[in-house]
Amino acid sequence: MSVSSAGAAIRFDYRPRMRLITSTRMLVADLCDELLGDADATSRVAMAAHELMENVAKYSSGGEGSVEVALSQRNGQNYVQVSTKNRASAHQREQLQHLIGELRRAADPIAYYDAVIAKSVLSKGSGLGLARIRAEGNMEVDLSIEGDQVTISAQGSVARRSR
Amino acid sequence: MKPFSVHPIVKEGFSLSAQHEGNAILLKIKGNGDMETPTTLGGYLKKVHTEALRLRAHSVVVECDELYFMSSACIKCFVTWIDSIVKLELMERYKVKFHTNPNLPWQRRSFEALRRFAPALVHIDADSASRTQAAPVSGTMQHSSLGSTPRTPAATSSGSVAPTAVTRSGAPAAMPSRRKP
Numbered sequence: 272m273s274v275s276s277a278g279a280a281i282r283f284d285y286r287p288r289m290r291l292i293t294s295t296r297m298l299v300a301d302l303c304d305e306l307l308g309d310a311d312a313t314s315r316v317a318m319a320a321h322e323l324m325e326n327v328a329k330y331s332s333g334g335e336g337s338v339e340v341a342l343s344q345r346n347g348q349n350y351v352q353v354s355t356k357n358r359a360s361a362h363q364r365e366q367l368q369h370l371i372g373e374l375r376r377a378a379d380p381i382a383y384y385d386a387v388i389a390k391s392v393l394s395k396g397s398g399l400g401l402a403r404i405r406a407e408g409n410m411e412v413d414l415s416i417e418g419d420q421v422t423i424s425a426q427g428s429v430a431r432r433s434r
Numbered sequence: 435m436k437p438f439s440v441h442p443i444v445k446e447g448f449s450l451s452a453q454h455e456g457n458a459i460l461l462k463i464k465g466n467g468d469m470e471t472p473t474t475l476g477g478y479l480k481k482v483h484t485e486a487l488r489l490r491a492h493s494v495v496v497e498c499d500e501l502y503f504m505s506s507a508c509i510k511c512f513v514t515w516i517d518s519i520v521k522l523e524l525m526e527r528y529k530v531k532f533h534t535n536p537n538l539p540w541q542r543r544s545f546e547a548l549r550r551f552a553p554a555l556v557h558i559d560a561d562s563a564s565r566t567q568a569a570p571v572s573g574t575m576q577h578s579s580l581g582s583t584p585r586t587p588a589a590t591s592s593g594s595v596a597p598t599a600v601t602r603s604g605a606p607a608a609m610p611s612r613r614k615p
Contacts, residue, residue: 289470293447296503324503325469384548390516391510393529399506407543429517 277341278330279306286335294330296321299340301355307349308432315408316340316351319425322400323355323356331357332419342429349431353410354424364416369424370401380406438489440481443474450478452485457492459485462499467508475508479515486528493529498541509544516552531557 281302283293286423291325299417308312320340327336331419336357359367384406387399401412401423438454444543448465467475486494488516532548534541542558549556 289468293466293468293503310537310540318540321468322506325507330471351544380443387502388509388513388551390545391513396507403506403509403544403547407540407547413482 276280278341282337282339284335284337285302285354289328292321292324295324295338295396302340304353305344307428307429312351312429312431315410315427316353316429319353319404319408319410322404323353323423323425325331326400326423327355330359330363332360333358349411349429351425351429352424352426354422356420356422358419359421360419364419364421367414367421368416370398371412371423374401374405374412380409435489436577438485440485443478444472444473445552448474450475452482454485459494459495460497461501462497466503468528469505469507471505472507475510476514479530483515483518483610485537487522493530493531495531495533495535497543498538498554498561499533499535501535501541502538503540504544509548512548513551516548517557520552521557525532528556529555529557531559550570598603 279302281299283295285295298315299320300313303313303316304310320338324336324338327338327423336355338353340356341352341354343352380402384402385398388400390396404410404425405412407424408427410425413420413424413426414422436483438452438459440452442451443449446463448463448467448471450461450463452459452461454460459482463475482494485491516530519530530548530552532541532545536542545556545558549558
């Protein structure tokens with residue numbers, strides 16, 4: 272973890288276990304609450320971290336992954352980026368490319384999320400996580416792939432309360 | 435008629451209980467709903483649904499005062515449940531009313547998505563109704579008027595101490611209290 276006047280970052284390398292995910296979300300929420308002082312922004316960042324970490328737990332090959340939360344300032348604006356990194360099978364990488372491509376092309380995140388919710392009734396899994404991050408978290412979702420390493424990041428600007 | 439019989443479930447960090455009150459069923463959900471929760475939650479909602487039909491309940495009130503987080507897999511459980519009500523004959527349908535905690539901003543956003551899924555069935559309580567607009571599509575996250583999360587159990591305006599949060603570890607989580615209307 273590093274904290275400076277320009278921002279703060281926290282990173283965990285872990286073998287995802289459910290309890291660890293919940294604890295990490297709480298830790299992220301505490302950090303954001305301390306640095307941002309805004310309950311709404313904190314809850315969005317914590318939700319995004321949780322959803323991304325659950326994805327790692329569900330889909331990572333080899334069972335290991337990392338999560339990083341970074342708060343920064345650019346041109347007087349505060350930004351947050353939550354990213355997870357893990358290994359994934361070729362099939363999963365292909366599915367992610369399709370899913371995140373579709374998500375990013377959707378002009379209206381709320382309408383897209385609503386459509387995914389309606390469609391989820393017919394599917395076994397939820398498949399809501401990434402759409403939720405974009406719609407409820409008001410964050411953009413990106414994917415980068417290097418070999419079998421997958422990095423999914425969620426980023427957006429955040430408000431900060433003066434104390 | 436056989437009395438209401440859905441027994442409480444208490445797991446580490448998460449609990450469910452339900453009771454029949456007049457024409458309504460009061461469903462209380464507490465704790466953190468994560469990846470391990472959907473099986474329990476989905477099963478419980480099915481039982482509540484069966485009982486709501488048997489007792490011809492007009493509504494199920496979902497009390498979320500101490501529900502600190504719900505993953506998307508848990509949201510899916512609610513979608514499945516609400517969809518099963520939508521598929522009923524009109525006369526059999528009952529309302530789902532979410533009684534939210536305005537100090538937990540995610541609840542407003544998540545339950546609003548459920549309301550959009552079935553606007554005729556899903557209601558969000560008055561406390562949160564004034565803040566139920568969807569999150570902005572782009573731009574800076576908005577400042578909340580709700581303040582930051584208190585670190586200790588907060589005293590309410592009546593002077594009583596708010597319920598203490600449940601955590602997985604069993605330690606008080608110092609979660610926010612419900613603000614009085």
